[in-house]
Amino acid sequence: MPFIYRNLSLTPDDHEETLPAVLAAKLSIPLSSVRDVRIIRKGIDARKKPHIKLIYTLSFSVDTALKISLKADPALEWQDEKVVSAPHRIQSRQRIVIVGSGPAGLFAALRLAEYGLTATVIERGKSVEQRALSVHRFWQDGVLDPESNVQFGEGGAGTFSDGKLTCRSKDPLVPWVLDKLVLFGAQPEVRHLAKPHIGTDRLRVVISAIRRHLLEKGFTIRFDCRMTDLGIKDGRIATVTLNDAEEIRCDHLILAAGHSARDTFELLERLNVPLQRKPFAMGLRVEHPQQLINRIQYGNQKQPNLPVADYAVAWNNRITGRSAYSFCMCPGGVVVGGSSEAGGVVTNGMSGQLRNSPYANSALVVNVREEDFIGPGPLGGVRLQRRWEQRAFELGGGGYRAPAQSLLAFLRLPGKGVVRTSYRPGICETELDSVLPPFIIDTLREGIADFGRRLRGFITAEATLIGIESRTSSPVRILRDDGFESVGVKCLYPAGEGAGYAGGIMSSAVDGIRIADSIAGRLAP
Numbered sequence: 001m002p003f004i005y006r007n008l009s010l011t012p013d014d015h016e017e018t019l020p021a022v023l024a025a026k027l028s029i030p031l032s033s034v035r036d037v038r039i040i041r042k043g044i045d046a047r048k049k050p051h052i053k054l055i056y057t058l059s060f061s062v063d064t065a066l067k068i069s070l071k072a073d074p075a076l077e078w079q080d081e082k083v084v085s086a087p088h089r090i091q092s093r094q095r096i097v098i099v100g101s102g103p104a105g106l107f108a109a110l111r112l113a114e115y116g117l118t119a120t121v122i123e124r125g126k127s128v129e130q131r132a133l134s135v136h137r138f139w140q141d142g143v144l145d146p147e148s149n150v151q152f153g154e155g156g157a158g159t160f161s162d163g164k165l166t167c168r169s170k171d172p173l174v175p176w177v178l179d180k181l182v183l184f185g186a187q188p189e190v191r192h193l194a195k196p197h198i199g200t201d202r203l204r205v206v207i208s209a210i211r212r213h214l215l216e217k218g219f220t221i222r223f224d225c226r227m228t229d230l231g232i233k234d235g236r237i238a239t240v241t242l243n244d245a246e247e248i249r250c251d252h253l254i255l256a257a258g259h260s261a262r263d264t265f266e267l268l269e270r271l272n273v274p275l276q277r278k279p280f281a282m283g284l285r286v287e288h289p290q291q292l293i294n295r296i297q298y299g300n301q302k303q304p305n306l307p308v309a310d311y312a313v314a315w316n317n318r319i320t321g322r323s324a325y326s327f328c329m330c331p332g333g334v335v336v337g338g339s340s341e342a343g344g345v346v347t348n349g350m351s352g353q354l355r356n357s358p359y360a361n362s363a364l365v366v367n368v369r370e371e372d373f374i375g376p377g378p379l380g381g382v383r384l385q386r387r388w389e390q391r392a393f394e395l396g397g398g399g400y401r402a403p404a405q406s407l408l409a410f411l412r413l414p415g416k417g418v419v420r421t422s423y424r425p426g427i428c429e430t431e432l433d434s435v436l437p438p439f440i441i442d443t444l445r446e447g448i449a450d451f452g453r454r455l456r457g458f459i460t461a462e463a464t465l466i467g468i469e470s471r472t473s474s475p476v477r478i479l480r481d482d483g484f485e486s487v488g489v490k491c492l493y494p495a496g497e498g499a500g501y502a503g504g505i506m507s508s509a510v511d512g513i514r515i516a517d518s519i520a521g522r523l524a525p
Contacts, residue, residue, distance in 0.1 A: 002061050002079040003068070004040070009053040012305040023058060027068060027076070035061045043194030044306065050299030052306060089116040092523040095249050097122060097240050099227050099264075100256035102156020103505045104496025106207070108254050108512035109214050110180060115520045118218040119254075122242065124226035124261075125153025128207045135160060139424035142399040144339055147226065150348055151260040151340035151471065154223065155207040157497075158505045160338070162330045162351045163198035165190055167506035177509045184209040187353070195310065199353030227257070227264065230271060236490040252519050256495040256512060259474035260340050262382050264498075274479040274488040275378035278500045281327065281473070282388065282440055283365030284432065285335050285347045285466040286407065286448075287421050288458070293331065293360040296457050308332040308355050311362070311455060315447040322366055322439060324447025327472055329362035331355050334422035335466055337400050344389030345402050347423065347469050359422050363469040364451075366443040373475075381475025392435050392468045401426040403435050407463035411445060417461040427466065435467040474500045484515045493519070 005023055010016070016039070024031040041057035059079060062068060068076070096112065096119035098105045105121060112119055124147050125131055131153035134145040146152075150160045158164075165181070167174055178191045181198065185206045190196035198206065211221060222242075230253075231239030237253045257264045269275055290308055297309035314325035328348075332355025338348035349361045373380030374387060395403035404427040406417025419429045433441055452459035477500030479487045486492040493515045494501070496508040 002059065004077045004079045005058045005060065005073075006075045006077070008056045008058060008075070009045070010056070012052055012054060012303055014054075019056065019058060020060075023060065027073065029062065029066060029068070033063045033066050035063070039192045041194060042189075042192050046297055046309075049297075050303070052298060052303060087111070087114045087517075087520065088524070090520055090523050092117060094251035094523060095120070096252045096254070096519065097248070097250045098254045098256060099240070100156065100258055100261075100496070100498070101154045101221070102256055102258050102496060102498075103158060103508040104502065104512035104515075105156075105254065105256035106210055106512070107177060107180070107509035108256065108495060108516040109219060110210065111513045111516035112520065113214060113217040113219070115516075117520065117523070118220075120220040120222065120248070121214070122225050122227055122240070123154055123221070123223050125149070126223050127211070128154040128159060128204045130223075131155075131159070132204065138339075138400070139336060142401070142425040144342060144400065146340060146342060147224070149340050150336065150338040150346075151258060154211065155203065156258055156508075157260065157338075157471070159203055159207065160200055160336065160350055161328065161348060162333060163200055163203040164328070164504060165196040165198065165506050167504070167510075171510050173510045173513050174506060176513070177506060181206060184213070197351075197355075199355070200350050202353040227267075229267065230492075232271065232489055235488075237492050252491045252493070254493045254495050254512070254515055254519075255478070255499065256508075258496070258498040260471055261498055262341075262379075262386075265379055265382060265476050268478065269378060272488065273486060273492070276477040276479055276500070277370045277373060277378050277380055278473075278475055278477040279367060279369055280381060280475045281365035281367050282385070282436060282468065282470050283324070283327075283363055283444060284436070285349060285361055285423075285469055286364050287335055287359050287361040287423075287464045287466065288460070289462050290332055290358055290360040292457060292460065292462060296455050308360070310360070313451045313454065315450040317443060317446060320439070320443070322443040324364060324366050324443050327363040327365050327469070329360075331360045332357045333361055334359060334424075335361045336424055337402065338471060339389070339400055341386070341389070343393050344386060345392035345396050345400055345468065346389055346471055347402055347466050348471070357422065361422075363472065364444055364448065365469055365472055366440045366447075368440075372437065372439070378476055385470045385475060388436055388468055389470055395428065395430050395435055395467075397428040399425060401428045402466045403428055403430045403432060404464055404466045405430065405432045406461065407448070407459060407465055408461055410465050411448060411459065413459070415461050417463070419464050420462070421464045421466055423466050432465060432467055473503055474498050476500060484518045
């Protein structure tokens with residue numbers, strides 16, 4: 001008899017091995033009657049510092065002879081047993097091409113493999129091992145490879161980030177994604193943590209394992225291979241041109257190129273594929289000592305059994321309708337260059353599996369509306385991003401150094417803040433007033449003042465701002481119908497974050513799976 005019990009709490013000093021006994025005591029039943037206890041969610045309640053609690057949701061069963069009343073405890077629920085059937089096998093000679101090997105592309109491929117289908121995966125960047133060399137060369141020497149960098153290459157933009165798996169969606173495919181990630185090398189606890197993350201170092205291992213699996217299943221994976229044109233015949237995808245030199249036949253195209261594939265957006269616009277302007281956000285990265293964030297969130301008392309602390313803040317100006325909020329917070333991480341175009345500076349946050357850097361960082365961003373874009377047409381947001389990335393490059397003095405300023409100086413507060421940051425390839429200390437549009441700078445100043453009132457100690461001489469954070473999400477949406485197909489071109493399936501339909505690793509992966517299911521449904525007898 002399967003049950004769920006919610007909101008079972010332990011202190012950080014308690015051992016998880018005691019959970020069955022605590023559960024049995026809550027239900028007033030013998031410990032020997034409790035079976036198959038499994039953690040399905042684990043979170044932290046730090047509202048009453050320093051008395052921190054770990055909050056669990058458990059799945060369990062009991063002896064069939066034991067009667068438990070669901071009315072006896074509101075935290076107790078009946079758990080419906082879900083039977084997940086494997087996808088049916090499909091045979092088809094139609095050629096499937098996947099452009100992009102980020103989460104949407106890779107999980108579309110994994111799903112197709114379960115149907116017995118194969119595809120050709122096209123990736124403009126390098127394999128994750130070779131890509132890591134290009135990225136580290138950029139961080140060390142400021143030498144940018146425009147085809148293999150933080151944005152482009154196997155694994156997508158999330159590979160050089162925190163590897164966050166947080167997803168608000170209740171989609172039943174989310175556990176499927178987590179199970180696959182664990183199968184290919186992710187930590188088993190990502191299945192139940194309230195804020196799971198893999199870490200950039202572990203994620204690269206997972207991506208390599210996925211590649212090997214797909215190759216064993218008969219997939220073709222081509223690196224250093226950029227889609228430069230599409231052949232459309234009678235309103236339907238017919239061919240894909242690679243590197244301006246090679247044309248391959250294509251019956252179904254999953255387009256998962258990522259939010260920074262600006263040349264792809266330009267190609268689609270030339271081909272009259274329906275596109276739409278999409279709001280996004282821009283701002284700065286803020287970096288604090290991690291110990292300071294731990295004290296803010298957990299209290300002054302040391303909590304050695306708790307993970308490094310994170311935070312999430314948001315503020316809205318009711319007059320202007322602008323919001324300032326934290327994005328992609330990386331505890332125990334570093335700030336890194338994320339540029340993909342020559343002459344533009346982009347920042348990003350990254351952390352490893354252990355999150356053991358002495359720094360914590362987060363993007364602090366402001367919503368950008370369509371009326372803020374530069375020029376008409378669907379690519380006005382791209383032009384806005386590019387203008388301010390180039391401005392950041394100019395203020396950084398070249399070499400992809402980022403403009404940076406102490407938080408106190410940015411807020412025009414007394415005191416001498418120290419500009420100290422983990423950012424690579426390096427910084428140039430300067431005023432940040434002109435690194436972004438005035439509406440972003442003004443909203444950030446107001447928002448950070450509010451964050452300081454709610455997170456005591458957030459505004460400090462130890463904090464540094466680094467510019468700019470411009471690739472929060474795609475500024476373009478590739479329009480598609482309810483069947484995931486482009487509204488203008490048959491058998492073209494815009495996928496993931498770059499297409500404007502996801503935000504992050506998990507939602508992008510789920511989007512790719514849904515598209516694979518749709519294609520399989522079309523190919524099934």
